Amino acid sequence: MTRREWLFLTPAAAALHAARPADAPFDRIDTHTHIHRRAPALLSAMEQAGWRGLSICDSRAVGDEPSGLEEMIRGTADVSRESKRRLVWAATFDARGFESPDFAERTIAGLGQHFKEGALGAKIWKNIGMGIRSKSGEYLLPDHAALTPILEAIQRAGKTLLAHLADPDAAWRPLDPAQGGYFKNHPEWHMYGRAGAPAKEAILAARDRILARHPKLRVIGCHLGSSEEDLSQVAKRLDAYPNFAVDVAARVRYLMRGDREAVRQFLLHYQDRILYATDFSLGPGNDEGAAKSFLAQHEREWDFFAGAEGVVLPEAVRRKIFRDNAVRWLPGIA
Numbered sequence: 001m002t003r004r005e006w007l008f009l010t011p012a013a014a015a016l017h018a019a020r021p022a023d024a025p026f027d028r029i030d031t032h033t034h035i036h037r038r039a040p041a042l043l044s045a046m047e048q049a050g051w052r053g054l055s056i057c058d059s060r061a062v063g064d065e066p067s068g069l070e071e072m073i074r075g076t077a078d079v080s081r082e083s084k085r086r087l088v089w090a091a092t093f094d095a096r097g098f099e100s101p102d103f104a105e106r107t108i109a110g111l112g113q114h115f116k117e118g119a120l121g122a123k124i125w126k127n128i129g130m131g132i133r134s135k136s137g138e139y140l141l142p143d144h145a146a147l148t149p150i151l152e153a154i155q156r157a158g159k160t161l162l163a164h165l166a167d168p169d170a171a172w173r174p175l176d177p178a179q180g181g182y183f184k185n186h187p188e189w190h191m192y193g194r195a196g197a198p199a200k201e202a203i204l205a206a207r208d209r210i211l212a213r214h215p216k217l218r219v220i221g222c223h224l225g226s227s228e229e230d231l232s233q234v235a236k237r238l239d240a241y242p243n244f245a246v247d248v249a250a251r252v253r254y255l256m257r258g259d260r261e262a263v264r265q266f267l268l269h270y271q272d273r274i275l276y277a278t279d280f281s282l283g284p285g286n287d288e289g290a291a292k293s294f295l296a297q298h299e300r301e302w303d304f305f306a307g308a309e310g311v312v313l314p315e316a317v318r319r320k321i322f323r324d325n326a327v328r329w330l331p332g333i334a
Helices: 003-007 011-015 040-049 069-082 103-116 145-156 200-213 231-240 252-257 260-269 287-306 315-329
Strands: 028-034 051-056 087-092 121-124 160-163 218-221 244-247
Touching: 028 287, 028 315, 040 051, 040 287, 051 069, 069 087, 087 103, 103 145, 121 145, 145 160, 160 200, 200 218, 200 231, 231 244, 231 260, 252 287, 260 315, 287 315
Parallel strands: 028 051, 051 087, 087 121, 121 160, 160 218, 218 244
Antiparallel strands: none
C-alpha cells in the first residue's frame, strides 16, 4: 500500500491492514506515547500488530496550577503491569519547587521509588525553559544548579533522561491570526513578545550544557531534539554529544515534507541515534477507536520509512530505528 493510499484511509479501514508487515519480522517499539489508564482494546491491538511501547509521564503544571501527576504516575505504572510490560513507562517530577531547600532530596527519593516500580527513565518537559519561574520572575532553565543532583541521580541509577525542551520555531515568531495551529489553541506556549522569556537557542544551549557536563547520562531529545526544521542542527548535536539520541515523535511529518534524499541520508548516517516514536496520547472515549487510530498512524509512518514512496531504508536500518536503538537507549524496554 502506498503512502498516498494510507493518507485517505479511515481508521476502520486502516485497521484491516494492521497486521505486522512481511518486512517487519520483529516487534516494533514506539518510544514516546502517553497512555495513562487501562485500555485493553489498545493493548490487544498492539500485541496483534507486533508493537511495544513506552508511556511517558510528564509534569506540565506552571505557576499555581493543580497537578494531576500522582494520579498519572499511578495509572501509568498500573497499565504497564497489566500489559505484562508490553507497555513500559517513564516517570517525571514537578520542578516548580526548585527553590525549596529539600527539592533535590525529595525529587531523588520519588524518582528512586518509581525506578523500583519499573520506570525506565525520567522526563523533563518544556515548562522548564518556557513556563516555570523563580520567585524573582526568572525562567528556570534545564541546566539550573537545582536540577544537577537530580540528573546525577538518574545517571547513577542507569536510567535515561527524556527531554522535551523548547518547541518548534513558530513559538518565537509572530502568530498569524488568520491561521490555526497549535499556538493559536495554546497561547500559553507562544513565547513571542513575552518579557524575559528565553530564546529557543538559549534553552537548547542549556540542554547542550547538560550533555557536556554529564557525558555518561543517556539523553533522548524528544521531537528531533526540537530542531525539526533544520536537520543540520540535529546532526551538529549528535556529532558533538555521543550520549545524545533523538526520537521522531510527532515529527515524521517534517521528514515527509523535507527533501527526500537529504532525509534518507540523514537517517542512514545517524541510524544508531534515532528512535521511532509518535507522541500518541490516549484520551477519554472510545478505546477501540483509539486502537484503530494508533495502528493507522503507525502503519502509515512505517510505510514512509519502508515503502517505495518513502525513504526506502534497508531492513537493517529499519530494525535499528524501530527496535534496536530503543533497546540500547532505554534498557529494559524489551
